[in-house]
Amino acid sequence: MNEEASLELISQMIRNSRRKLEDANGIPFLIWGYTTFFVSLMVYFFINATGDYHYHFLWFLIPVIGSIGMAVSKQSKAKRAGHAMNFIDRVMRNIWMVIGIASFIAGVGAFLVRFPVLPLMLLLMGIGTTLTGLTIKFKPVIISGFIGMASCALPFIIDGNGQILVYGVIYLMMMVVPGHILNYSGRKRHV
Amino acid sequence: MFKELNPLLHSELRLRIMSILISVEEADFVYIREKTGATAGNISVQIEKLSEAGYIEVSKGFLGKRTRTVCKITEKGVNAFEEYVEALKSYLDIKGR
Numbered sequence: 001m002n003e004e005a006s007l008e009l010i011s012q013m014i015r016n017s018r019r020k021l022e023d024a025n026g027i028p029f030l031i032w033g034y035t036t037f038f039v040s041l042m043v044y045f046f047i048n049a050t051g052d053y054h055y056h057f058l059w060f061l062i063p064v065i066g067s068i069g070m071a072v073s074k075q076s077k078a079k080r081a082g083h084a085m086n087f088i089d090r091v092m093r094n095i096w097m098v099i100g101i102a103s104f105i106a107g108v109g110a111f112l113v114r115f116p117v118l119p120l121m122l123l124l125m126g127i128g129t130t131l132t133g134l135t136i137k138f139k140p141v142i143i144s145g146f147i148g149m150a151s152c153a154l155p156f157i158i159d160g161n162g163q164i165l166v167y168g169v170i171y172l173m174m175m176v177v178p179g180h181i182l183n184y185s186g187r188k189r190h191v
Numbered sequence: 192m193f194k195e196l197n198p199l200l201h202s203e204l205r206l207r208i209m210s211i212l213i214s215v216e217e218a219d220f221v222y223i224r225e226k227t228g229a230t231a232g233n234i235s236v237q238i239e240k241l242s243e244a245g246y247i248e249v250s251k252g253f254l255g256k257r258t259r260t261v262c263k264i265t266e267k268g269v270n271a272f273e274e275y276v277e278a279l280k281s282y283l284d285i286k287g288r
Contacts, residue, residue: 001203003196003282009203010276013210016226075255082222083254084215 026182028096029129029141031069033175035062040168047161059107063100091135099128118167122152122174129174138185141178148174194278197271199244204229205237209272212247212264220260238262246271 001009039061046055077083085093103124110117130145151170155163200206207227211218218226224234238260241247246268252259264272 001201001206003279006201006206007276007279007283009206010210013207013226014214016211078219078221078254078259079257082219082225083259084211084218084222086215090216 025186026179027073028070029175029179029182031073032062032066033171033179035065035069036171037168037176039065040164040171044161044164044168047164056111063104088135092132095128095131095135099124116155118155118163119152122148122155122167122170125171125174126150126152129178133178138178138182140181144174144178194274194281196278196282197275199240199246200271200275202237204233205241208234208237208241208262209246209264209268212262213269213272217261217263219254219262223262241268244271 039058042061043055043058046058047053074083103121106117106120106124109115126145126148128145129148130142133139133141133143133145148170151174154166154170158166200209204227207229208223211223211226220231220234220238223238224231227234238247238249242249244267245265248263248265250261250263252261
């Protein structure tokens with residue numbers, strides 16, 4: 001191997017690894033977005049049908065289903081293409097770890113002390129989504145994060161159980177739509 | 192004046208592995224195999240050599256039921272890599288004159 005070939009090899013490998021930065025995929029957004037949307041529909045439907053507010057415990061299905069989905073997705077991706085972590089991956093992991101813990105504390109707290117938890121959840125998820133968009137420099141995610149944050153006032157405006165339905169729909173806009181856009185742009189890059 | 196090229200890094204597969212690890216914080220065995228296109232046996236041997244030299248840290252863990260080998264470049268490895276690139280530049284500068 002001569003010197004030119006060595007330098008070319010180094011830059012080629014670094015280019016390949018850098019491409020990983022552009023491979024941000026929308027799967028986590030889709031997992032959490034769809035899970036929250038469908039659980040919201042379930043909570044809305046059961047409470048409307050029965051009037052029993054114990055169905056609010058169904059909200060705890062979100063961290064359970066979401067965590068299982070994330071573990072399965074991570075494992076299948078690692079089996080297929082291996083796993084590497086760069087600085088951006090670590091920043092994102094930490095952002096969502098903090099947001100996840102804060103949401104869980106807020107969720108549990110809302111069962112102990114009555115306070116409007118849905119706006120707080122929207123604000124937290126909106127912040128996480130916006131920070132993600134800014135970190136990966138992807139406008140649709142930044143915009144949807146701001147939409148999520150701005151819509152945290154909506155559950156205050158809407159009375160009754162309707163706010164549960166609105167909460168689910170906001171997740172479609174805040175997570176599902178940018179998740180699909182991220183996946184679409186990822187596929188386009190690889191064509 | 193030519194700087195000496197580090198013989199441990201001046202090998203195609205070891206240089207590929209080091210170049211990957213310098214651009215990510217950590218990478219597992221499958222990722223390195225996918226990016227280098229080399230065989231698992233060959234990669235194992237080269238990882239062992241880089242680890243013995245203290246250029247990379249290797250840790251074993253589990254992903255589901257499978258064992259997972261994760262590699263990270265060390266500070267010594269980063270310094271060696273930078274020196275290697277500097278040495279390469281000195282060769283190319285002299286050739287270019």
